[in-house]
Amino acid sequence: MIPEFYAHIVIWSVAALAVAGMVVQPFGIVEAAWPVAGAAILLVFRLISPHVALIGLGKGTDVYLFLTGMMLLAEVARKEGLFDWLAALATSHANGSANRLFLLTYLVGTAVTIFLSNDATAVVLTPAVAAAVKAAKAERPLPYLLICAFIANAASFVLPISNPANLVIYSSHMPALLQWLPRFLLPSILSIVATYVLLKWTQRSELRHGLVESVVVPPLSAAGKIAGGGIAATAVLLLSASALDARLGLPTCAAGALTTIIVLVRKPAHAGQVLKEITWGILPLVAGLFILVEALDQTGVIARAATLLHDAAAHSVASAGWAAGIAGALASNLANNLPIGLVAANAIHNAPTPDRVTSAILIGVDLGPNLSVSGSLATILWLAALRREGQTVGVVRFLVLGLVVMPPALLLALAGAMWMN
Numbered sequence: 001m002i003p004e005f006y007a008h009i010v011i012w013s014v015a016a017l018a019v020a021g022m023v024v025q026p027f028g029i030v031e032a033a034w035p036v037a038g039a040a041i042l043l044v045f046r047l048i049s050p051h052v053a054l055i056g057l058g059k060g061t062d063v064y065l066f067l068t069g070m071m072l073l074a075e076v077a078r079k080e081g082l083f084d085w086l087a088a089l090a091t092s093h094a095n096g097s098a099n100r101l102f103l104l105t106y107l108v109g110t111a112v113t114i115f116l117s118n119d120a121t122a123v124v125l126t127p128a129v130a131a132a133v134k135a136a137k138a139e140r141p142l143p144y145l146l147i148c149a150f151i152a153n154a155a156s157f158v159l160p161i162s163n164p165a166n167l168v169i170y171s172s173h174m175p176a177l178l179q180w181l182p183r184f185l186l187p188s189i190l191s192i193v194a195t196y197v198l199l200k201w202t203q204r205s206e207l208r209h210g211l212v213e214s215v216v217v218p219p220l221s222a223a224g225k226i227a228g229g230g231i232a233a234t235a236v237l238l239l240s241a242s243a244l245d246a247r248l249g250l251p252t253c254a255a256g257a258l259t260t261i262i263v264l265v266r267k268p269a270h271a272g273q274v275l276k277e278i279t280w281g282i283l284p285l286v287a288g289l290f291i292l293v294e295a296l297d298q299t300g301v302i303a304r305a306a307t308l309l310h311d312a313a314a315h316s317v318a319s320a321g322w323a324a325g326i327a328g329a330l331a332s333n334l335a336n337n338l339p340i341g342l343v344a345a346n347a348i349h350n351a352p353t354p355d356r357v358t359s360a361i362l363i364g365v366d367l368g369p370n371l372s373v374s375g376s377l378a379t380i381l382w383l384a385a386l387r388r389e390g391q392t393v394g395v396v397r398f399l400v401l402g403l404v405v406m407p408p409a410l411l412l413a414l415a416g417a418m419w420m421n
Helices: 003-023 033-044 050-059 061-079 082-093 098-116 118-135 142-154 164-173 176-203 223-244 249-266 268-279 282-298 303-314 317-335 337-350 356-371 377-388 393-421
Strands: none
Touching: 003 033, 003 061, 003 282, 033 282, 050 282, 050 303, 061 082, 061 118, 061 164, 061 223, 061 268, 061 282, 082 098, 082 118, 082 223, 098 118, 098 142, 118 142, 118 268, 118 317, 118 377, 142 164, 142 176, 142 268, 142 356, 164 356, 176 223, 176 249, 176 393, 223 249, 249 268, 268 337, 268 356, 282 303, 282 337, 282 393, 303 337, 317 337, 317 356, 317 393, 337 356, 337 377, 356 377, 356 393
C-alpha cells in the first residue's frame, strides 16, 4: 500500500504528464492516448478505485452527448459543402478588398462558433477559409486563417453551446438562457470586437495586398441546405432547452443524429465517409480528463482551491472575480483549458461561489487560450487543420500575436462581466 502522501504525488505527476502529452504530442502519439493512459495507470496501480473512475466518467455524460451531436452536425455540413459555400459567399462579397474579406470571414467564424461551438470553427471552417482565400488568389492567406483560431475562443461564451468548456464548468448548474445572456452578452461583445480590432491591427501589413474581384460561389446542394436547416433547427432547440433550464447534451445529440440520418438517407454512400472523418478521439480524451480530475479531487487540492475561492469572494467579490478570471486564463495556457475547466468546476461546486466569480472564471477559461497554441483543444485542432492545408504557425509567432490580442480582450470582457453581474 502506497502511503497517502506519495500516492498524491504520483497522482499529480501522472495527471501533469497526461496533460503535457496531450498538448505536446511527443513521438506523434495522438492527444486522446495521454489522458486515457493516465487514467489507466491510476487504475492499474490502485491509486484510484473503479468506483471513483466511474464517478468521474459519469460526470462527463452531458459533454459526451453534446460533442457527439455537434461533431455529427459539423461533419455532415462540411461533407455537403455548407462551409465551403459560406466561405465562398463571403469571399465573393469582398469585391477584391482584403479588409472586407477579413471582416466577412470574421463574421462567419463568429456565427459558426456561437451556434456550432469553437471546435467546429477550428476543424471545419479552417479548410473552407483556406479554399476561399485560394480562390480569391490571396497572396497572404494566413491572416484569414488566424481568424479561425482567435474567434473560436473569443466568441465561445456568447451561448452555453458555444464551447464544451461551458458545459464542464456549469455542469448540472447551467444557468437558463435568460440568465446566461445578461451575464455574458456584454463581455462577449467586448471580447469579439476587441479581438477583431487587435488581430486586424497585427495583420495590417499583410492585408494591403488585393484579391481577385470575381469569385465563383459553388451552388449549395439540396443536402447542404438540409444540413444548414438542421443546424438552424438545432440552434433553436438548444436555445429553447437552455431557456427551460434543461441539459443540452441529449437534445444536441438527438438533433445531430436526426440531421445526419436525413442527409444520409438521400446520400447513403456518404455515410462511411462522414463517420470516418469525425474526430471520435475527442470523446475518450474528455473521458480520461474527467477521470484524472476526479483523482485530483481525491488528493484534496480541489477542496483547498474551493476554500481559497470562497475566502477570497468573502473578502471582495470583485477582487476575487478579477483574480480568478486572470488565473484561469493563465492556467489554461499551461495545462489546456479543458482540464482547468474541470478543476474549476469542482472547486465552484464544492463551495458557494458568487455569480460574478463563476462568470469571470468561465471567461478566463474560454478566452485565455488565445494567448498560446496549447491553450485550448480548439486551437490544437486548428493547428492540425492548418498543417493539412500546407500552412504552419510557430509557437513563438502565435505567442507574440496572443500577447497583443488576448490580454486587452480578457480585461475588457472581465470588466463587462463585473459590471453586468
